[in-house]
Amino acid sequence: MGFSFRTMKTHQMFDEINELKERIKDFNSLVSSIDDIIFEVSDQGVILNCWTANPEQLFYDKNFLINKSVKELFPTEFSNTIMYIIEKSIRKRTGYVLKYKSPFDEDHDHWYKLKTKIISNKFDRLTVVITNITREQKLLSKIQIKEEKFNRAFQNSSIGMLLLSKSLKVIEYSMELQHILGYNEPEEMLKKEVPEFILESHHENVQVAFDEVKHGIREKAMIEAECYARGNKVIWCLINISSVRDKHGKVVYFLCQIQDLSLFKSNETKLNHQNELLEKINYELKVKINQLETFNQILAHNLRTPISNIEMIINQLEIETSHEQQKNLIELLRISNKKFLNLFDNLIETIDVQNSNKNLSQTTQIEEVFNKVKLFFTEEISTNKLQIIEDFKTKVISFPGDYIFSIFKYLISSSLKTYVPGKVIEIIASTNENENDILISMENNCSSQHCFEIASEVLNSNEPMDENIQMELHIAKQQIYFFGGNIKIFRIADVGNKIIISLPKSF
Amino acid sequence: MNKLRITLVDDDSIFCFLFKKLIEQYPNFSIDLEIFPDGYSAAESLRNNKNIPQNQPQLLFIDINMPLMNGWELLETIYNEELLNNEQVKMYIISSSISKADLDHSKIGIPPISYLTKPITFGTLFREIEAYNSNLPTLN
Known part of the structure; x- marks a missing residue:
């Protein structure tokens, strides 16, 4: 019975040992899959045990490390720091993290993270996990350098810089932009959204530019717009819009470069x-x-x-x-x-007449010329000999008004020579334009086909001036030809005669 | 030479009258003078006589400023349509214009042509007739 009981107990212990061995095996297997180094360290800083998948990370043989104090292994300053963390972790019953650069010269460019972990039922020891964070740290360092570069470029730029959310809210801006827009307090601008800075008449264009950048139609957009500065002062700005996108290509921020164009615009x-x-x-x-x-x-x-x-x-x-x-x-x-x-x-x-001519301006208001013509023929109009109908689709003519006046005056005078009582001379004056030319036409209701005959001889071709012809008309004709224009005169059956003067839109 | 054939193309009736008076006073031999008031009618006549050398002028005086067809246009027509044999006919621009543009035009024309400025005197006209008669070029 006693033997049997002992045998059972031995079996039970044997099983427990086997189970424990299995658990240690599992634990080692688990540890071997972790890149970190795990130490069990006493409250005195003595290494009680350690595990790692890569023994070379330990720098020492594992057996050498066991029962060694951190003070023996590391330089004084560094070991003091570690001891302080260990002592504090055990006292506070909480874990702490320390990022440090290797204290050894042969490993000086490597970074590590030391993390203390409390073992729940132990008060005289804890777990210290060491992770090699060199790669992360280098990446972080690069990011920090880039961020610093960006910040310096952003803040110290000689042109205004503006960082906007994707909904066009101001997130950050440079001092130069603050200066351009005349703001003193950062909060003044941060409270605003982009449309509030832009003159209403430019809203659509600016929005289109942002939308095109947002949707990738353009990588960047450049637009000139009038902007509101402090105190509702309006200034011309050149806005260069680009975007900052996430890894999925979606816009996270808009980055704007803004230049004051006031001086340029003024010039x-x-x-x-x-x-x-x-x-x-x-x-x-x-x-x-x-x-x-x-x-x-x-x-x-x-x-x-x-x-x-x-x-x-x-x-x-x-x-x-x-x-x-x-x-x-x-x-x-x-x-x-x-x-x-x-x-x-x-x-x-x-x-x-030419010397006193003050009306050589490039543009002529045709209605003004015709008012002068009507004034000249006031008597004929008031006595119902003459009726003038105007149809000016083109109001501004690029030709000196006085020459147009001379021609109109001559043509109406020619038409009036055919007047017979009871039949009013009707003149239709009109302007129109096609792709290249402005067309000035005058039409009468004179049945005589000879009505514009003299005009035809005078105006229709590059004939020499006859002594009987008014010199001003001759000069007017020369001016039309000189500016690349031409004159066509023809008869409209059963209606009257028509003259069309065509003048090029640009000389 | 028994008779010299001269043609004047000018729209100025007074000048045509005076030119005719000058010709009438030429003492050495008789001259047939034909006058046209514009380039168009002159060209028509030359076309009609294109293949009849005996009807073509030997001396041709052309004014510049004329209606319908000016002097330069008439010269161009004569040249393009080969209305005259230029080796036998001597042509002149005869104009009151002293414009440099007209003078230059006469020099660079094809062919270049002699330029006489109005007023025309006995001396000028008779010298040209004599020069033609003796086949000696005087102008150009």
Whole structure:
């Protein structure tokens, strides 16, 4: 019985030992799967046991370490720190973490994490887990450097920097942006959202730019917009929008670079103004040059014609013996002289008009020109001889108004010559435009097909000036051709006559 | 030479009258003068006589500023349509214009053409006729 009881107890113990052995085996197997080093350390800092999957991580042989104090193994300063943590962990019954760089020269660029863990039923020892965190630490270091670089670039940038949430709320901004927008307190801007900084008329464009960046249509967007600065002051800014995305490619932040364009815009406005002035002067010079060329042509040819005839007549008179022929020559002398005087007077009058001409502006309000025309024909309109209908689809013409006035005046005068009582002369004046040209047309209801015939001869081709033709009309025609325009005159059956002046939109 | 054929193309009736008077006073031989008031009618006449050398002018005086077809256009038409044999015909621009542009135009034209400025005197006209007659170029 006694033997049997002992045998049973021995079996039971044997089983327990086997079970314990199995558990140790499992435990070792578990430890071997962990990259960390696990120490069992006494409250005096003596290593009681240790486990690791990689024994070379221990630097020492495991047996050498057992029953060694941390003070024996590590430099004083480092071992003091470890002892302090061990003592505090046991006293406070809680774990602590220490990240440290290897205290050994041969391992100086390695980082480790020491973590103390309380063993629940033990008060004189604890577990210390050492993890090699060199790789994580290096990555963290790189991240920190990058973050620092970004922060420095963000904060010290000479242009305004703005970090926005994906819903366009201000998260962070640089001092320069604060300076550009005139804010003093950071909170002032942080309370706002992007649309609050943008002038209402630019909201849509700015939103489109953000949306395009958000949806990847554009990697970055650059947009000029008027922004509200502090105190509702408006300034022009150049906004460069880019995005910060997560690993799934979704926008997390918007990053904006903002430049103050006030000075640039101010200079641009000045330059535009100066450019407009130069264009106007250039245009006026072109008109003046063409006037001079036309005058030169009149002087060189038209005026010289009667003068040279006069000289030839005088030469002939000197040798002419027939009284009858002398009379003829004297009559020709009178005609030539009269022709010369007419041309000369006409030229002087035209030069006076041209010199007093203050309306060489590049753009002409056609309605203003026509008001002048109607004023000229006030009597004919009031006595129902003339009716003028206007249909101006294009209001502004790029041509000096006075020349248009000359042509209109001449055409209406020509039409009025066909007036018979009871039939009002009806004039339809209109403007229109196609892709390249502005078209000015005038139509009458004159049944006579000869009504615009003289106009046709004067205006329809590049004919020389006849002494009977008004010089101002000749110059007006020359100006139209000079600026690349043309004049077409034709008859509309059963209606009347029509003239179309086409002028290029740009010279 | 028994008769010299001269053609004047000019729209100025007074000048045409005076030119005719000058021609009438040429003493050495008789001259047939034909006058056209514009380039268009002159070109028509030259076309009609294209293959009849005896009807073509030997001296041709052309004004520049004329209606319908100006002097330069007429010269271009004569050249393009080969209306005259240029080796036998001497052509002149005869104009009151002293514009440099017109003078330059006459020099660079194809072919270059002599330029006479109005007023025309006996001396000028008769010298050109004599030069033609003796086949000696004087202008250009």
